[in-house]
Amino acid sequence: MARVKTGVRTVGAVLVAVLGVTAGLTGCSSTGGKRAEDARKAATAQGKAAVNTPRWTFGMVTHSGDGDTFWDIVQSGAKQAARKDNINFLYAHDDEAQQQAQLVDSYIDKKVDGIIVTLAKPDAMKGALARAKKAGIPVITVNSGSAESKDFGALTHIGQDETIAGEAVGEELNKRGKKKALCILHEQGNVGHEQRCDGAKKTFDGKIQNLYVTGTNMPDVQSSIEARLQTDKSVDAVVTLGAPFADTAVKAADSAGSKAEVDTFDLNEKVAAGLKSGDLGFAVDQQPYLQGYQAVDLLWLYKYNADVLGGGRPVLTGPQIITKDQAAELEEYAKRGTR
């Protein structure tokens, strides 16, 4: 047992040493970090209610998985509009269709004054929307489901048509004289992802191929893209379907020694920085902040003034093609989490 005691003592000594070293560095970084962010934030003010309508409650239910950057931005848009419109805003999400429908049901039970919902798996949501209608609760659909929204009895749909967004990518690639592109799908079996790649295929004059990667494992994403670029030197464009994957694709292209230009759907702080520095060619933004903001605001307009936007057709929030020219301005907005 003496051996064990020394073992424990060694472990203790190592931990103390680690602590000592970290304490020795004492600490502070004079660049970046929270302090820099606080300095940036100091100026921005939080808004307050701009109207004195009753405090209605709106519930939003999305098909987002846990920890998705995109839906964070949608939420921050919705919250901003809710603050302005004196709305009590509720949010819930589940990536399984059945669970998502149950969440809508529970909001109906709570007798909320309006519901915002995504129709990523429309059939599963049909019943829930019918119940909302029966209960007299107005519904607005966002993001996905532009085709079904009207039939299911929603007031309006706000979002991007994935096929149109894909087509915009194909056209932009043509404009840039690209010949062979890779479409990187980070979720196998996601309908919206397939539509984007198919849309791009439709308008792109060159050749485009799909590549699946495991989106929950970044090193795997990198090595898979790297492997494909090593094996096919003629690829001159890589299109990722989500902002976090763009930077990884750039690294993969670098280490594969490929000259391919990396382009992406969606925007975040890093994508904006990448566009600014020229690492990325362009980004197709569907403006998630706008989707959340508009949904809440339009529900408020409907409750207050019986206004409906879109005339039964989807209100498109994208695609907006962003290049180097707009990047500098958008980087600041992306940093605060609204673009």
Place this chain on the structure above:
Amino acid sequence: MTATAPAPAPGAKTDERLVKTSPLKKLMGRPELGSVVGAIAVFIFFSFVADSFLQASSLATVLYAASTHGIMAVPVALLMIGGEFDLSAGVLVTTSALVSSMFSYQMTANVWVGVGVSLLVTLAIGVFNGVMLTRTDPPSFIITLGTFLMLTGMNLGFTKMISGTVSTKSISDMEGFSSAKKIFAETITIGGVDFKVTILWWLALIAVATWILLRTRVGNWIFAVGGGEDAARAVGVPVAKTKIGLYMGVAFGAWVSGQHLLFSYDTVQSGEGVGNELIYIVAAVIGGCLITGGYGSAVGAAVGALIFGMVSKGIVYAEWNSDWFKFFLGVMLLLATLLNHWVRKRAEATK
């Protein structure tokens, strides 16, 4: 392989452990033999099917993919030899990366401080797993499933609470970042080919783990604990300490992988890592570790990770229809495992 026999058989005239065995027979008895044959088969297969598989740069990519799984597969294999599972290993990697990133950012501290804090936190979670297991009755499967769920929730909850979004803020402009990047995410160019530093970490872990298993008393304890816990306790093996140590080993691996994740991508997505724990276990099993414990090797687990890396990237090099990617992956892994199993059976028969 004397280590597999925790209790000697007293009274026998010539101890079976003292019987001389030829080097060939010794080789045939190694647990990793099957996986090595499997790896060679997969390698030959893809050299024929995929033109670019044999390029030096492609092999470096395959090694990188193998090392990112292998860094975890090695300590996970040791834990399995000790008879336990860790389902929280995949998300623990993400936790480790999140802790260093957020600590450094929120405190505006030198990045190395965050890295140190992360090591302590990660090891503490390993100790938590080990202590919970040894102090209570439920199997490690259930205990670490609990930890897995808690960590998944905490990764998301804390990240959202502290940074306001689901990914961490970039720390690439902070002090200490570039030196930490050198240690955890450097690219080393040898003869025009880029190798990732994770490969070195991987090799070092294999060496240390093999040394512990085969040359130290702790190694004997690990085999003994996995072979039969009560018997091991009866001969004076500190069962609880060994198991806690094994969980700390997994935690250390998670720390290394987590820091690699952080310093190669400088922001971390809080939802990552789910599902990877199964890949580590798969690698260990392909490498010859028994699911029931008491048998296996670190080298085998490393070869298992190599097989996984070769197959998953080989499919891409071969440009097979990507709709079928997961199917091909499953088929190849099954084949490699079956071949491995067959070779081992043959080896044991000739013993």
